[in-house]
Amino acid sequence: MSIKLEHINYIYGEGSASPIHATNDVSLEIKDGEFIGLMGHTGSGKSTLIQHLNGLIRPTSGNIYYNGKNTSDEDFSMKELRSKVGLVFQYPEHQLFEVTVFDDVCFGPKNLGLEKKEIEERAKHALQLVGLDESYYERSPFELSGGQKRRVAIAGVLAMDPEILILDEPTAGLDPKGRDEILDAIKLLHKEKNITIILVSHSMEDIAKYAQRIIVMDKGKVKFDGTPKEVFRHYKELEQIGLAAPQVTYIVHQLKEKGWNISTDITTVEEAKREILTIWKNRKNS
Numbered sequence: 001m002s003i004k005l006e007h008i009n010y011i012y013g014e015g016s017a018s019p020i021h022a023t024n025d026v027s028l029e030i031k032d033g034e035f036i037g038l039m040g041h042t043g044s045g046k047s048t049l050i051q052h053l054n055g056l057i058r059p060t061s062g063n064i065y066y067n068g069k070n071t072s073d074e075d076f077s078m079k080e081l082r083s084k085v086g087l088v089f090q091y092p093e094h095q096l097f098e099v100t101v102f103d104d105v106c107f108g109p110k111n112l113g114l115e116k117k118e119i120e121e122r123a124k125h126a127l128q129l130v131g132l133d134e135s136y137y138e139r140s141p142f143e144l145s146g147g148q149k150r151r152v153a154i155a156g157v158l159a160m161d162p163e164i165l166i167l168d169e170p171t172a173g174l175d176p177k178g179r180d181e182i183l184d185a186i187k188l189l190h191k192e193k194n195i196t197i198i199l200v201s202h203s204m205e206d207i208a209k210y211a212q213r214i215i216v217m218d219k220g221k222v223k224f225d226g227t228p229k230e231v232f233r234h235y236k237e238l239e240q241i242g243l244a245a246p247q248v249t250y251i252v253h254q255l256k257e258k259g260w261n262i263s264t265d266i267t268t269v270e271e272a273k274r275e276i277l278t279i280w281k282n283r284k285n286s
Contacts, residue, residue, distance in 0.1 A: 003030040003053060003164070008062035010048050022048035023059075024220035030164075033194045035187075037201060037211030037228075041242035045220040046200055050166050053198070054085035083112060086162035090169040092153035093146070101127070101144075101152050102137040108160045119159075126158035129192075130185045147178025151185060158189070164196040165189070171206065183210055204246040208232065208267040216243070229265045248272045 006027050012020040023045045030036060040046040051057045052064060055071060055078045064071045066081060089095075098104035105123040114122070127136065130151040136144075141152050150170060157165065167186065171179040187210055190197045201207055207214060207228065214231040216224040218241045224231045232238075235245035235253075245267070252266045262279060266272050 002032055002065075002067055004065040005029070005052070006063045006065070008049075008052060008059045008064065010052070010057065011060045014060060021220050023052070026062075026220070026222055028215065028222060028225060030196065030198070032163075033190075033196055035190050035197045035199070035210060035212045037199050037207035037214045038217070039201070039204075039207060039214060039243060040217030040223075044217040044241075046217045047168065048220075049217065050087065050168060050198065050200060053164070053166060054087050055081050056087070083160050084162055085164045085166065086157035086160055087166045088154055088157050088168065088170060090172050092157075092170075093141070093149035096141040096149060096153060099140065100138050101132070101141050104141055104152060105155045105159050108156055112160070122159040122161060123155070126155040127152075129158055129189050130155045131181070145178065146174050147181050150174065150178070150182055154182075154185070162195070164198065166198040166200070168200045169202065170199070171201070171203070179206075186210070204232075204244055205248075205268075208246045216241075228267045232267050233265065 008023050008026040009021065010023045012022055026045075026049065038046050038050065048057070052059060058071075066084075069076055071078070071081065096104050098107060102123055105126055106119050109119040109122045127133075132148070132151055132155065136148070136152075141149055144152065154165075154167070154170070165186075170186070171182050174182065183206060186197060186199070189195060199207070199211060211228060214224065214226065214228055215222060216231060216238070223237075223241065224234060232245040232249050235249055238244055248266060248269055248271075249264075252262050252264055252272060255262050256264055260279065262275055266275060
């Protein structure tokens, strides 16, 4: 499912004395199977943008297309759209309410009016995708760790069988182990199902490690849109809008200034490790 946004504007308090332009002439296209990192400081417009993507809010002006169909058309099904575009809000575990993990994951498919067998098959598959086996099915979701609760919440959205999964700060408040578990599960999901992922995060390291494309929002507009290497080349401009590059980017720039023949396009620790080891071996052999 591709998404195309054309000149999207959204104004909070339109017609009031102090209107707020949350998105300002945003045009972009999201293609099937992309893994996108969405960045922006508080008030940049990124949260408003993602709410447009599954029809939670409608643009003040502009058009949104799903597979070429305009969401403003009278015959466009918003219900079908919301079943295909899953949105996981920050701290989604606060929305868990059923007695067991399995019942909680079944809740969404039940609302689609599916037969019991398909509902249960979807729930089992979704829990498998996030790495929770049958030993979790009858447990209370409230007895789980923070990372496990987050996985149950994500499974509840996956059971709806979305083609696009939007995650708003899915690792917020988790310890390093829980964060890695969630992100690795999302990465595996993207690889195995080729589902489109839109990851909203303040962690430059996470974005650099997992995303194939980065969209940076600032003052309601798209500031940068490109690969991690392309976007993080602008690390000084990112600093000016309250963001930054991964820490390793600053380290390789410092090494470059000290005379090391090292690429400044490095964005992950693994890339830096490989290149530094290669440089070190070459120095020893020279």
